[in-house]
Amino acid sequence: MRGKLNLFQAMMLRWRELHPYVAVHMVEVAHALDAAKLKAHLEQRLEAAGLTGLSVDHRRKRFEFLGGPAAVELTILRGGEDPAAVAAQEIERQLNCPFPREGTFTPFRFFAIDGQSTFQLGLAYDHFIAGGDSIVVLLEKLVAGYAQNPAEPAPPWTPRRYPRTYSRLFLRNFGYALRGLKRLRSMAASCRRSCRAPCRTDRAATNAFLSFRVEPAEFAALLGTAKDWGVTLNDLCLAILLQSLARVVPRQPGTARRHEPTYSVRFEATDLWHDGQDSVSVHVDLWDSYLEPA
Numbered sequence: 001m002r003g004k005l006n007l008f009q010a011m012m013l014r015w016r017e018l019h020p021y022v023a024v025h026m027v028e029v030a031h032a033l034d035a036a037k038l039k040a041h042l043e044q045r046l047e048a049a050g051l052t053g054l055s056v057d058h059r060r061k062r063f064e065f066l067g068g069p070a071a072v073e074l075t076i077l078r079g080g081e082d083p084a085a086v087a088a089q090e091i092e093r094q095l096n097c098p099f100p101r102e103g104t105f106t107p108f109r110f111f112a113i114d115g116q117s118t119f120q121l122g123l124a125y126d127h128f129i130a131g132g133d134s135i136v137v138l139l140e141k142l143v144a145g146y147a148q149n150p151a152e153p154a155p156p157w158t159p160r161r162y163p164r165t166y167s168r169l170f171l172r173n174f175g176y177a178l179r180g181l182k183r184l185r186s187m188a189a190s191c192r193r194s195c196r197a198p199c200r201t202d203r204a205a206t207n208a209f210l211s212f213r214v215e216p217a218e219f220a221a222l223l224g225t226a227k228d229w230g231v232t233l234n235d236l237c238l239a240i241l242l243q244s245l246a247r248v249v250p251r252q253p254g255t256a257r258r259h260e261p262t263y264s265v266r267f268e269a270t271d272l273w274h275d276g277q278d279s280v281s282v283h284v285d286l287w288d289s290y291l292e293p294a
Contacts, residue, residue: 001063003064004062004162005061005165010061012128013056013058016127016128019207020097020098021127021128022095022124023124024091024123024124025122025132025139026087026120026123027121027139029146030118031146032118032119033076033115033119035074035112038074041142042110043071043072045142046072046142047067047068048156048158049141049158049159050158050161051070051106051138051159052067052068052070053065053066053068054104054129055103055104056102072108073106074110074112075090075109075110076114077090077112077114079113079114079115079120084211086113087113087120088211090113090122091122091209092209094109094124107126108124108125109124110123111124121139121143123138123139123142134159138159169267222236266284
């Protein structure tokens, strides 16, 4: 098989065996919904991009797009009086619906919420196959040309389906990787001191979905703050989420809150994925008590 899963993708496959590891993105299309036309358009764009017939070798951690017809799964929903509620319900359903584990399949599912003069297009995807920034590009390319005359298809687009893995990243930072290997044993031992957050076990392990709207003025303020602080918008949103959760996470009986320095290491998406966007990054947070001098 031509494609090799990187370290993070291989880990996602293991998570996927425990529970569906699905992500969802949505975009609003400023045209009336024609279900048959949309389905045919999506199939044509996926086939032209070579993103059909995915086959995965779990043992060898390899994959390949074999091509062939795109069997697009498209769910049509009526927005009604509260399209946001309809979207939230469908997103939650998609998050908990697994993709096939074996065989050849298309790692994308679609749903459209009809708003009469416009519609919302949702894309659920098997998360191991791509990062969110790549899916944003994919959605843009899939929607392109939908309103055009079928005799005038959208410009062709062929993504890089088999990008390089982490080898280049490790080689470029070989010194850091070598020092990290020396501390691997102590890091593994420190995991014994970790504790699992208290969770209920008498209900199904499902993913829930919650959303809120950020007004244009608030979004502009977030962008400005991220720029002033020298971080990405994604970094800032994660920090806000952690601050919010810290207020509601229950403390263990008899324990007191302890302030401890934390170091955050950021990897740019362009280093991890060939077609990653500059505004996206992955963070690794390191607690001071778990670190040892090099």
